[in-house]
Amino acid sequence: MRPHTLVARLDNAGDVLLAGPAVRAVAAGSRRVTMLCGPRGEEAARMLPGIDEIVVYDAPWVAFEPAPLDKDETLGLVERVAALGVDRALILTSFHQSPLPLALLLKMAGVPFIAANSVDYPGSLLNVRHRPPDDIHEVDRSLSLARAAGYELPPGDAGRLEVRRTSTLPQELPRRPYVAVHPGASVPARAWDPKRYAGLVRTLVQEGWRVVVTGGPSERTLTSRVAGPPNPAVVDLGGKTDLTALAEVLARAEVTVTGNTGPAHLSAAVGTPVVSLFAPTVPAVRWRPWRVPHLLLHREVPCAGCRARACPVEGHPCIGGVAEEEVVRAVERLAGSRAAERTR
Template structure:
């Protein structure tokens, strides 16, 4: 058993949520877990089971819009790490990120044992240089690092995504208990991963025409988009924090969302997801994990594996080519309306 362990995942909300199984494995075999996040992922870190403390720092080699490097601030960060008296650290990164800058800072802070998934030569920076064969889901990729470090999930932990409970009561937001609804979350962290507002609005209308009550969600920064998309649907854009959003998603019959943090949040609360997935990153790694899901979008489009932030193909065909009727069909497949389920399974009754 290692005593005081730091787990680092320093990018976005969804990335931190996907680190949950790894964090729980570490928590099961250590006395205390400190989770190091970037500012964009902190809110998710505060929801993860097994975390005792969340520490936040903006890593200039990871954040998409980092401030200029401030030597004094970096020294203060290292000093703060030293005062944690860490026994070990696991650095979680995406396949295109290097763990070595953070490993250097952790060594400067006196951390005696550090592990990471790393292809580059680490010199004296890593004690565990872990390799992951193939292209597994990101949650399993991170969990494998914890397992290589000697940590295991508890016997009763199924390894799925999870967040802390209880969740806030959001009945007043969504219209009261017992009223079924489908969530449409139209936004993603970069434009290449989200459909146009026009296409998202068409999806909302199609779901409504099919008899679904629709709730549209988004952050305060996305409230203009949600207002444009919602029309006569319930617009919760800017009206929920992350815990409240989790509760809204938990109460939904299904969630329709692009590759974005709330899609992983839906998976963490066990709600089926219709994933409008742009192939700029591999779906094998980043599709909703551990829940019933339907993947829509052209996975062989010209933007495939480009990691583009803005769609390089005119017309954004991989997402804006998704037919609203296909979304309705996918939602029905994951969460049939009771009357339709009855009609399909009871021959001879109209």
């Protein structure tokens, strides 16, 4: 009998979206798949094909500003996983994260087989301790672990990002064609200056584009600032879309302009090209938009790879040095390629 497999990815929505191909590989070899995710990734997890059930746990070793360890909540997770009767578990992590805290909890829950990527000595906590190459994309990193645990993508699955789609669209959405601009990021060092985004929106409008500015509920002030004064060519959707509706907004855009953040991966999942203002605080080889046309815009700086949350250098030179005109040219280039693809 095929196993009941648990797949864990405990961080943000973008990380969960990148786990999608590995989840589908696991689903192809399992009778049931449970996804264990954090609260910031739950909405994305509900969009992934191949998942039968979701368990949410706010792990105190994952978030940048974690809540204190809650003993009852943690033991409750152990009891909940134990009640599920999980046969196998894969713990998906980035290169800088340890899977061992969660492996301990899953062993306490009685999961007999656990696989993870780990540079740390795991003792008896892991049945498969996999060590993939350092400089591979997060999607390949997760798929590599899935293969090491005996799971392969099914025939015909090319390993692209995928999400379950809905037809929910905001009423304010303009006629196509339009450019989607998402100025926010969960990490400040990955975000372009709002003034620059506002200038970009003005320039895109001057070039004849309609623009849709997107953002979460906490980003309404930011999106309003970027959208600027009322303009029939600009729609501010800040706080007006959940992740499923945002997917539809991005799917209908000619191009998405954003940083290294979740909507870049959501755009890739719906096949929309991405102009990425990619601050090289982390390597692009690991985090660039996956298997979708994209252009990365940044400046080479000696502090690349710093993993800073807030840039300590005045002017944020790695992406602060990118001109609005460069972004507009990149948009036009990718929009042209998408139009040619539609024609073909």
